[in-house]
Amino acid sequence: MRVSVPKEPTGRLSDAWRYCVGTGRFELALRRDYQDSLALIQREIGFRYIRGHGLLSDGVGVYRPYEHRGARHVHHSFTYVDQVVDAYLDLGIKPFVELGFMPAELASGDETVFWWAGNITSPRSWPEWADLVRATVSHLVDRYGLDEVRGWPIEVWNEPNLKQFWAGADQDAYHRLYELTAHTVKEVDAELQVGGPALAPGAGDWLVRFADFVASRDVPVDFVSQHAYTTGPAQHVPFGTHQRLAPASRLLEQFAGPGRQLRGTALAGLPVHITEFNSSYRPDNPVHDTAFNAAYLAPVLAAGGDLVDSFSYWTFSDMFEEVGVPTALFHGGFGLLTHRQVKKPTYHLYAFMARMGELLLARGQDHLVTRDATGRVAVLAWAPVDLTEHDAAPAGYTLALSIPVGAPQGTAFALRSSVSDEAGNAWAAWSAMGRPRSPDRRQLDTLRELAEPARRHQALPIADGRVDLDLTLDRHEVTLVEITAVADETPPWWDGSRILGSGNEQED
Incomplete structure (x- = not known):
């Protein structure tokens, strides 16, 4: 039929699909292959924001305690932060700021996640954590201007409902972290956007309890964030993972979840950002490299903007080392691009979306x-x-x-x-x-x-x-x-049958 x-037209096509894209840890942006890949992405797709982990981890070197004349002090260094954010802005993309993980010398414990050892414990000094947040946000404002940074969402931590990302998945401890962080951000400027809690799928009533907590304590929240994936438990093989997939409609159900859960709470109606989504949550699942992945996600890109303010593909590039340095060009990485800028089929799904009309x-x-x-x-x-x-x-x-x-x-x-x-x-x-x-x-x-x-x-x-x-x-x-x-501009003397000189030899 x-x-x-x-x-x-029945309306306008939402551009929530291109609002943000994910990236590997913050300092990877210093590498040439990373910047070449992001430049290609921006030329052909054009995302507005980019989000990744590790801004405050040791590899970026922001938190630098030292002793002088018998007294302990903390120096905050933004050498790498400036280089990365400058590169982002030069490429036409802005940071979706994620505050995490914990600097090792500020951490209350030694539990880490990933090959690059992001510390997942709460601060041993809450005032020093507040100073770190204040210094970081103030530096961004001083360097890039208040009007600019007011447009950058600031997210507090990553997936605190999972013990792999927040020690013990302790919600009370996360609430304390969020409360202190959000108030500190607002001390810099009341119009800066702060939100969370960046929950992994399967969080149960975490979001409702978060809403109740911030309402009872009058804690600022400008947006709500959550993640969405549709794969089951990992079946490990050497340097790889296989998983069963749920239907792609399950992603749309997860997108709709925060709005449904928050109905009737103080956070109802806030912007909802899905700050990570993909088919598999593993960075070594070969499904990411396939045409299947593109066809699987096509209906999600087509309809997801009706449900949320943004949904961020995790990630733009295979420059990503959570489970170690990749062992092959194609290794099941999250990226739209492999290392060395080889485009995957899902890259083209996004490039096709970029050519759709409004x-x-x-x-x-x-x-x-x-x-x-x-x-x-x-x-x-x-x-x-x-x-x-x-x-x-x-x-x-x-x-x-x-x-x-x-x-x-x-x-x-x-x-x-x-x-x-x-x-x-x-x-x-x-x-x-x-x-x-x-x-x-x-x-x-x-x-x-x-x-x-x-x-x-x-x-x-x-x-x-x-x-x-x-x-x-x-x-x-x-x-x-x-x-x-077609506006036909073919001249009246055109005759395709005469290309090889056949036909009437007498000049018209």
Whole structure:
């Protein structure tokens, strides 16, 4: 059955999908490969904010205690902070500030998380923690200006409901941390945005208890944050993980969770930011590298903005070392890009979204249709995935649309860009190469070429202001079709049959 797309917009397409993107720990941004990757992302997609862990961890070197003349002092150093934030702003992206983890010499214990040992314990000196927060936020304001930093969300810690990220998953201790931190941020300037609690999925009533606590203590909260993933327990193999996936609709259910839980509380109606989301929560799950991942997440990008103010893909690049230095180019990393800027299929899902128009015409279980101010119509379509038979998911999925265009008759030019199991899939090409752990320059060039979407074009006849678009989608395909009415400027003397000099030799 052909779906008739309305001529008039039904609203505007939310850009919540591009509000923020995740990154590896803060100081990784000092590396050339990181900055090259972020520059590419910003040219072709263009995120507004970037969020990652470890701003206050030892690798950034902000907290520097010392002794002088028998007295203990603390120096706050922002050498690396300045370099990273300057680089972000030069690339057109702003920090979504996460305050964590604990500097080792300020920590009350030695429990850490990740290969790079982020300390997850509360401060042994709460006044020194407040001084650290105050100094950091004040420095950002002094360097970048109050008007600028007022626009940067400041999030307190990461996933405190998990014992891996906050010692004992002690909610009372987190409440104390949040209260002190939020008041300290507001002491710098009352209009700075502070929020949390950045909960991992499965937090139960943590968010409701957080809402009750901040209301009872009159603690400032400007936004609420949570994370969303859909994979089950990890099945470990050497340098990798496999997991079962829940349907992608479960991500949308998680997006909707904070608004539902906070209904009737003092935090009802606050902005909700999903500051991490992906299919798997593991940085070594090969599903991230596949075309399946792109098709799986397509309906989430298409509809997620109706539920939250932002949802941040975790992460933009495989420059990420939570479980150690990666052992191969493709290793199941979170990134839209591998090291050395090889694009994954999910990268193209985002690049396709970046080419959608602002006006929403239609949205279905397998498609999204928009129009921009120039009249260009963009169709994003995806083949629904099969979670039960991943290796036997059907190909040949069909979709028929009737599309309104900006002319009553004539022809329209349609440009189609596609990624699938076969097209625009560097992971599949790398597998066919024998999975070289460290591809040489020639192999890298080949992978970059094969990572580009397959492109084709066609002329579509316009009848009564519409064109018929018939799509057959390959296995795990995500496709973008851009349609513009043709203003024909062919000169009257043009005759394609004479390109090789045939026809009437007498000059017209």
